[in-house]
Amino acid sequence: MIAIDKLWKEYGDNVVLENISKTVQAGEFVTLVGTSGCGKSTFLKMLLGMETATRGRLLMDGAPIRTEPDQTRGIVFQQYSVFPHLNVLSNVIIAREFEHSPLMGKLFGRQKTQVIEEARALLEKVGLANAALKYPHELSGGMRQRLAIAQALIRKPRVLLLDEPFGALDPGIRADMHKLILELWREHQLTVFMVTHDLAEGFYLGTRLWVFDKVRHDPQAPGAWGARITYDLPVGKTPATTVAAIEQSLKLTEQKFDANTGETT
Amino acid sequence: MKRLVNLRPSRPAGILLGLLPVFALLLIYVIASDARLEANPNDKLLPSFAQMGEAINRLAFEPSKRTGEYLFWQDTGSSLTRLGLGIGIAALIGFTFGLITGALPVAYSSMAPLITVISLIPPMALLPILFIVFGLGELSKVALIIFGVAPFIARDIQRCAQEIPREQLIKAQTLGASSWHIVWRVLIPQLLPRLINAVRLSLGAGWLFLIAAEGIASTDGLGYRIFLVRRYLSMDVILPYVAWITLLAFIIDWLLARLSLWAFPWHHTGGAR
Numbered sequence: 001m002i003a004i005d006k007l008w009k010e011y012g013d014n015v016v017l018e019n020i021s022k023t024v025q026a027g028e029f030v031t032l033v034g035t036s037g038c039g040k041s042t043f044l045k046m047l048l049g050m051e052t053a054t055r056g057r058l059l060m061d062g063a064p065i066r067t068e069p070d071q072t073r074g075i076v077f078q079q080y081s082v083f084p085h086l087n088v089l090s091n092v093i094i095a096r097e098f099e100h101s102p103l104m105g106k107l108f109g110r111q112k113t114q115v116i117e118e119a120r121a122l123l124e125k126v127g128l129a130n131a132a133l134k135y136p137h138e139l140s141g142g143m144r145q146r147l148a149i150a151q152a153l154i155r156k157p158r159v160l161l162l163d164e165p166f167g168a169l170d171p172g173i174r175a176d177m178h179k180l181i182l183e184l185w186r187e188h189q190l191t192v193f194m195v196t197h198d199l200a201e202g203f204y205l206g207t208r209l210w211v212f213d214k215v216r217h218d219p220q221a222p223g224a225w226g227a228r229i230t231y232d233l234p235v236g237k238t239p240a241t242t243v244a245a246i247e248q249s250l251k252l253t254e255q256k257f258d259a260n261t262g263e264t265t
Numbered sequence: 266m267k268r269l270v271n272l273r274p275s276r277p278a279g280i281l282l283g284l285l286p287v288f289a290l291l292l293i294y295v296i297a298s299d300a301r302l303e304a305n306p307n308d309k310l311l312p313s314f315a316q317m318g319e320a321i322n323r324l325a326f327e328p329s330k331r332t333g334e335y336l337f338w339q340d341t342g343s344s345l346t347r348l349g350l351g352i353g354i355a356a357l358i359g360f361t362f363g364l365i366t367g368a369l370p371v372a373y374s375s376m377a378p379l380i381t382v383i384s385l386i387p388p389m390a391l392l393p394i395l396f397i398v399f400g401l402g403e404l405s406k407v408a409l410i411i412f413g414v415a416p417f418i419a420r421d422i423q424r425c426a427q428e429i430p431r432e433q434l435i436k437a438q439t440l441g442a443s444s445w446h447i448v449w450r451v452l453i454p455q456l457l458p459r460l461i462n463a464v465r466l467s468l469g470a471g472w473l474f475l476i477a478a479e480g481i482a483s484t485d486g487l488g489y490r491i492f493l494v495r496r497y498l499s500m501d502v503i504l505p506y507v508a509w510i511t512l513l514a515f516i517i518d519w520l521l522a523r524l525s526l527w528a529f530p531w532h533h534t535g536g537a538r
Contacts, residue, residue: 069439070441079432080433083437105449135534136531155441
């Protein structure tokens with residue numbers, strides 16, 4: 001469904017991603033991990049259409065992906081992705097209002113009741129049924145992310161992008177959110193890309209784990225080489241503990257390198 | 266004994282402390298006024314409160330001998346009309362330009378430098394031009410307020426529009442929003458409370474331009490009256506007028522603050538993510 005063909009991303013002399021080629025089938029759940037600044041967020045932005053590739057192609061169903069965000073790709077950011085001036089219910093139905101009311105961006109009467117019903121069902125599923133009339137500032141961080149997910153799902157996107165969605169949450173709440181996202185993924189048959197800092201999250205969630213890492217490193221010119229996908233692991237089929245150990249050590253050395261170059265440049 | 270920086274007055278003590286300097290000033294005034302009036306009963310510089318009350322009573326509750334109008338209320342009405350018109354139109358223009366330049370990068374590139382330049386022109390320097398172009402009537406006074414306030418509001422709204430997290434705009438696009446939808450359903454509702462705030466901040470400047478314009482060329486208005494009676498050293502009129510203007514400014518500011526709290530409760534809760 002998504003094909004990545006010899007993809008490069010450069011900012012001037014600074015190579016962020018080099019020569020990435022992958023294919024992803026519909027219904028896969030891909031988790032993207034890597035150190036900060038390794039290009040995983042840039043990659044997600046390219047899927048979203050906020051960034052364009054310098055070289056190579058990014059295809060969705062055989063056609064180049066639109067270089068502008070649209071309703072085929074839903075997104076949940078770590079924060080700021082719900083509308084603070086609307087209550088929970090309005091935050092969800094606004095997507096349908098955009099769809100059906102090109103001029104006013106607002107629905108009335110029977111059409112509105114229909115949409116509200118749909119939104120209530122979705123809120124029920126993400127566990128916000130009792131908070132439908134609250135404003136985002138009255139919600140906890142976890143509830144706000146539940147709302148952001150409900151919002152992203154109502155237009156039934158083919159791809160769901162998650163940019164460190166649970167990074168700011170407490171561990172207990174994060175576990176609940178993992179359960180929720182796995183449920184929704186199965187139920188809606190989504191293709192999910194999730195960026196995370198948390199390696200354990202990568203092994204626990206989804207079907208596929210991509211590790212973004214720089215293979216080559218020039219201490220004199222830290223921007224000269226970009227990151228590649230160094231590991232592409234089917235989740236659950238490899239001895240997770242050993243792989244995790246390898247990855248952890250890899251990351252440590254990478255961080256040391258970064259720290260060194262950071263000081264000298 | 267606690268350190269001074271940790272000493273917090275209780276609520277009644279705080280109010281009392283706040284009123285203390287006000288009473289001290291009033292007391293000083295009364296003493297000074299009494300001393301001068303004792304030396305010379307015809308002294309005009311520091312009138313007693315009784316004299317001020319008499320002057321205002323004459324202006325507010327007795328019809329003018331010349332025109333038969335109640336001057337105080339007529340002045341208030343004219344001034345508030347001019348201020349309201351000026352600030353209202355300025356808010357409309359400022360909001361429109363601020364919104365467009367803040368929302369659309371193309372509009373920003375083409376218009377933001379000009380708005381910045383216009384906002385740097387001292388409005389008072391334009392007053393002669395306004396008098397020449399619009400004549401000495403109402404229009405030039407309202408135009409001065411608009412020129413003085415609209416660029417400030419435009420720049421403030423523009424900055425606020427750009428400060429709305431990009432994540433929200435992208436989220437809206439992933440929900441299928443058009444540019445118009447984003448402006449209408451995401452930006453405008455979130456910028457309205459900021460507009461109220463910008464208007465509150467610009468009211469001080471609005472009063473300044475109003476009184477200046479009225480003082481130079483007018484036939485009524487609060488500013489006109491205090492500039493007129495200056496010729497007769499009528500401090501008994503000027504001082505109550507200044508106090509009245511201050512009170513009006515305070516009331517308008519308070520009403521706007523209440524309006525914002527009432528209409529946009531979500532705006533006043535801090536860091537909504």
